[in-house]
Amino acid sequence: MATAAAHHTAQQTGPQAYGAQSGVPDTACGTDDTAAYQRAFDAAVAADERVEPRDWMPDAYRATLVRQIAQHAHSEIIGMQPEANWITRAPSLRRKAILMAKVQDEAGHGLYLYSAAETLGTSREDLLDKLHTGRQKYSSIFNYPTLTWADVGAIGWLVDGAAITNQVPLCRCSYGPYARAMVRVCKEESFHQRQGYELLLALSRGTPEQHAMAQDAVDRWWWPSLMMFGPPDDESAHSAQSMAWKIKRHSNDELRQRFVDICVPQAESLGLTLPDPDLKWNEERGHHDFGAIDWTEFWEVLKGNGPCNEQRMTQRRRAHDEGAWVRESAAAYAAKRNDEAGAGRG
């Protein structure tokens, strides 16, 4: 996988270049024009219209989207690691085939999202470089280890479940390419969540040892999954602006509550408990109350002090470096074929 500078191509070829995938910031406008463009943008967002790549958009809107979509893409790619860890040790051919298909999907999701980010004028190479040098982040959830086979089930049920809760509203995000990528991702995530649930159910109904393994995995993944929705609303740096731009449709706490309410009955059907003594139905609110989240842990993992931060980044950089010869060979072969075709014509 490598990198073409779609943005550069678009800039060189000017306004006639294809717009649907190439981000071309409109720089040639005066102050009056900018104000008019801003009004048109605000009106389009207010009317729930979609913003498309070559439309004028505020610089901060563009930067926010690049940051968010890049982080999302990186999460899909890094997220392949904890699960791929179990492919060779899957307990049956059925489970192995499922897990390989799932990990391949995650790669696909990463590619859809990198493409969406590139429509904003970034390049694939730049995005990967920023990941590899730690200048862009990925979701902290992938800095936790997958210690047992049951973790594959817990990731599918809880981590993918939390991701779906976050992503379904993103299908209506104001930026067209991101929304379209999310529609595709959400369709595929449903399989991910269900295979995880089925896996945990098989363990939960198995031997006492298997049941204990499933419970242990849920105990370890529950709280990190709740942290996936991000800091509480009053501490979330970007939330208010993102909601005004309709990039985000619901607040972190709102989505977290929705996820908790969905999970409680699902855990009961699994015959497993959620590791929170304060978790109980609140008749008045019509929601489950739940215990306090350890945000110190969240910020520590975010800063790079999680159990696997170092391992994930080392593995990612190594995969990129070790794949260099493939990218180079393919590019050399394409160049050679081009030369031959040129010589043939001449």
Next chain:
Amino acid sequence: MTNTDWPLWEVFVRSRRGLSHTHAGSLHAPDAELALRNARDLYTRRGEGVSIWVIPSSAITASSPDEKDPFFEPAADKPYRHPTFYEIPEGVKHL
């Protein structure tokens, strides 16, 4: 060769016979053949297509969003191009 940046391709997928190809997304690939193979792996993992086109993104020409109004304006003031423009007495059938 030092430049290993693969060009961008646009992918169009025909979901089943009888329908036209529709834009599915984009991807990077060194040449057309690998672009097709990558497109198959990326956009048709669940039988979403029976035919794929790949086109270098740089080969596509688009109308500019800034020209939107004047460019499409000629269509706006010709309501007589629509069947609902015409008044037909009640009871007249097959029109």
